[in-house]
Amino acid sequence: xxxxDFGANLGNxxxxxxxAIKAADTFRRSTGVTCRVVDSVGETVYISAxxxxxxxxxxxxxxxxxxxxxxxxxxxTMANICLNSHLYGCYQSERFGGKYVFFCPLGLTNWAxxxxxxxxxxxxxxxxxxxxxxxxxFFTDDxxxxxxxxxxxxxxxxxxxxxxxxxMPSKVNFYSELLYYIAKAVSDDTFQIIDERKAKxxxxxxxxxxxxxxxxxxxxxEYEPYPMEKEQELLELIETGDKHGSQRVLNEILGQxxxxxxxxxxxxRSRVLELVVxxxxxxxxxxxxxxxxxxxxxTYLGRIxxxxxxxxxxxxxxxxxxxxxxxxxxxxxxxHVDVIYRAVDYVRKNxxxxxxxxxxxxxxxxxxxxxxxxxxxxxxxxxxxxxxKIRIDAAKKLLLNEKIPLxxxxxxxxxxxxxxxxxxxxxxxxxTPGKFREAxxxxxxxxxxxxxx
Amino acid sequence: MEILDQISQALQKGKAKDVKEMVQAALDQxxxxxxxxxxxxxxxxxxxxxxxxxNEVYVPDVLIAARAMKAGTEILRPxxxxxxxxxxxxxxxxxxxxxxxxxxxxxxxxxxxxxGLEVVDLGVDVPAEKFIDAAIEHNAxxxxxxxxxxxxxxxxxxVVEVAKxxxxxxxxxxxxxxxxxxxxxxxxxxxxxxxxxxxxxAEAAVAKVLEWNAQA
Numbered sequence: 001x002x003x004x005d006f007g008a009n010l011g012n013x014x015x016x017x018x019x020a021i022k023a024a025d026t027f028r029r030s031t032g033v034t035c036r037v038v039d040s041v042g043e044t045v046y047i048s049a050x051x052x053x054x055x056x057x058x059x060x061x062x063x064x065x066x067x068x069x070x071x072x073x074x075x076x077t078m079a080n081i082c083l084n085s086h087l088y089g090c091y092q093s094e095r096f097g098g099k100y101v102f103f104c105p106l107g108l109t110n111w112a113x114x115x116x117x118x119x120x121x122x123x124x125x126x127x128x129x130x131x132x133x134x135x136x137x138f139f140t141d142d143x144x145x146x147x148x149x150x151x152x153x154x155x156x157x158x159x160x161x162x163x164x165x166x167x168m169p170s171k172v173n174f175y176s177e178l179l180y181y182i183a184k185a186v187s188d189d190t191f192q193i194i195d196e197r198k199a200k201x202x203x204x205x206x207x208x209x210x211x212x213x214x215x216x217x218x219x220x221x222e223y224e225p226y227p228m229e230k231e232q233e234l235l236e237l238i239e240t241g242d243k244h245g246s247q248r249v250l251n252e253i254l255g256q257x258x259x260x261x262x263x264x265x266x267x268x269r270s271r272v273l274e275l276v277v278x279x280x281x282x283x284x285x286x287x288x289x290x291x292x293x294x295x296x297x298x299t300y301l302g303r304i305x306x307x308x309x310x311x312x313x314x315x316x317x318x319x320x321x322x323x324x325x326x327x328x329x330x331x332x333x334x335x336h337v338d339v340i341y342r343a344v345d346y347v348r349k350n351x352x353x354x355x356x357x358x359x360x361x362x363x364x365x366x367x368x369x370x371x372x373x374x375x376x377x378x379x380x381x382x383x384x385x386x387x388x389k390i391r392i393d394a395a396k397k398l399l400l401n402e403k404i405p406l407x408x409x410x411x412x413x414x415x416x417x418x419x420x421x422x423x424x425x426x427x428x429x430x431x432t433p434g435k436f437r438e439a440x441x442x443x444x445x446x447x448x449x450x451x452x453x
Numbered sequence: 454m455e456i457l458d459q460i461s462q463a464l465q466k467g468k469a470k471d472v473k474e475m476v477q478a479a480l481d482q483x484x485x486x487x488x489x490x491x492x493x494x495x496x497x498x499x500x501x502x503x504x505x506x507x508n509e510v511y512v513p514d515v516l517i518a519a520r521a522m523k524a525g526t527e528i529l530r531p532x533x534x535x536x537x538x539x540x541x542x543x544x545x546x547x548x549x550x551x552x553x554x555x556x557x558x559x560x561x562x563x564x565x566x567x568x569g570l571e572v573v574d575l576g577v578d579v580p581a582e583k584f585i586d587a588a589i590e591h592n593a594x595x596x597x598x599x600x601x602x603x604x605x606x607x608x609x610x611x612v613v614e615v616a617k618x619x620x621x622x623x624x625x626x627x628x629x630x631x632x633x634x635x636x637x638x639x640x641x642x643x644x645x646x647x648x649x650x651x652x653x654x655a656e657a658a659v660a661k662v663l664e665w666n667a668q669a
Contacts, residue, residue, distance in 0.1 A: 092553070096553070101513050101516065103516065107520075109513065109516070132516070132517050133517060169467070169510075169513035169514040169516070169517055170510075170511065170514070172513040173513050173514075176512075200604075201602070201604075204602050204603050204604050207603050208601065208602055208632055208633040209632075211603070211632070212633065215632075215649075258633070259635070264641055309604070310604065310607070311604040
């Protein structure tokens with residue numbers, strides 16, 4: 001669900017800002033930069049500042065600009081202008097991948113990151129102000145004169161600005177990254193919506209770059225041939241399980257499709273459909289389980305008509321490609337290629353019943369001891385652990401389907417007893433099957449972390 | 454020319470004050486405003502753009518470079534206006550909703566002002582409705598939309614649709630521009646003109662405004 005509610009949550013009595021407040025203090029104490037916590041309407045919940053001087057320039061500006069009557073030129077007090085600027089920064093941070101660096105009305109640098117809980121933006125962190133240029137370089141343009149301030153007031157504000165800390169642009173960039181991680185930690189895992197947006201935005205940027213590149217070569221896109229060699233390159237990269245390379249080439253192909261189609265959604269959708277089929281063939285050729293792939297295809301293709309815009313469609317395609325690529329073994333590295341391939345295939349087909357090392361070894365004509373050793377070498381897990389992983393993955397999917405009774409799931413995935421199933425499940429995921437189903441698959445990050453102790 | 458190079462360097466470092474001084478000095482030397490703009494300021498911004506794409510610099514660096522650019526262009530503005538052919542008319546300009554890129558758009562605005570047009574700049578992240586409402590409010594015949602992301606190109610289509618819905622489509626010339634946009638796209642969404650850069654956008658806008666004025 002890609003809908004985030006910003007600004008609708010007035011009052012905020014429900015959201016507990018105490019973690020955020022602690023984090024703001026930590027940020028300020030380690031970086032020296034003032035950090036605020038604001039709520040979903042931009043009102044400051046807490047400011048972490050060394051002393052009053054950290055926010056002196058803000059207070060001073062507000063003091064000079066406050067006018068209580070309707071005679072103010074824009075019918076807006078400066079305090080409102082600042083508030084709006086903060087709110088805007090927080091809003092943009094939510095829309096553009098979790099961090100946003102901007103100039104406040106005075107021209108000072110701030111950055112924001114959103115706090116997300118239950119798919120709602122409950123507030124944000126706002127750090128700053130800092131100055132990214134030397135104090136003598138700084139000038140407030142004609143902004144201050146626009147508001148009809150007296151000469152003395154302007155001088156006083158400019159003096160005060162000299163006390164704002166100077167931070168180099170490169171450092172500001174990393175401070176904004178830091179704030180992003182902090183916001184992510186304080187949020188719950190629905191923060192992933194922000195990350196998805198960032199990933200989507202990045203993909204679209206790459207595609208746009210590709211289009212720009214193509215434009216420089218040929219102004220007549222209708223005559224551009226379909227990039228067959230690129231397609232071939234893509235398939236080869238998938239067959240070898242190269243995730244990054246395949247993503248890069250996919251974006252190039254999408255750029256070309258986009259360019260040639262003139263932005264027609266229907267044309268693009270057809271091309272994408274063709275690509276899904278091709279990708280699945282490549283994955284199978286690379287060693288992925290054909291039944292799994294075809295099963296996935298069936299589900300995927302059913303969804304293709306549900307997308308309304310190109311961004312959703314291309315992002316979804318990337319996801320599919322990543323899934324397919326994951327399914328592929330990098331067989332060139334595996335010494336006992338055929339054995340492992342067959343053994344894994346056997347496990348995937350038989351995990352839902354009692355399956356033993358001995359039986360699987362026999363299936364590939366090896367002694368159990370020898371098989372166990374090479375399995376562990378090549379896969380990295382011992383046999384039983386691997387089988388359980390497959391089973392728990394399957395169980396997770398079944399748990400998300402409310403129609404299937406909890407008591408049946410353990411046997412459906414091949415465990416003999418309910419209690420053993422629960423134990424293994426909890427060990428691998430951090431929660432019991434029941435809790436997993438209750439949480440509808442959304443587990444808070446720290447739950448798993450606590451269990452690690 | 455050395456001073457133009459220096460302007461470019463200063464801009465890249467975000468040294469707005471230096472840029473201001475050097476731009477004025479260049480003007481005093483008799484160098485054409487247009488030349489200073491393209492070979493000094495734009496060239497510097499171009500370098501920053503490439504470095505940004507290669508992750509050699511980040512958003513904050515771009516912010517201070519843009520600030521220096523703005524400072525420099527403010528000095529050039531009156532001179533650019535004095536150098537051009539005059540046309541009178543209003544243009545509505547903006548970057549569509551979902552897109553924050555504004556440097557290119559600002560350039561287009563300046564070039565248009567340089568040609569004597571009155572530019573109503575709606576800024577960035579502008580919803581389709583606002584474009585058309587502004588055109589109606591200001592009695593403008595030309596609307597220019599910019600988008601740099603493929604996702605936001607869809608918004609341009611909305612601008613055309615809103616114009617139709619409000620019954621003003623025939624009274625407007627809708628121009629589109631931006632890196633991922635091209636003629637085919639402009640045609641497919643029903644826009645009137647696509648221009649590949651700021652200069653051609655300004656020229657096309659002037660031509661259209663003169664046409665509309667002649668009809669009135």
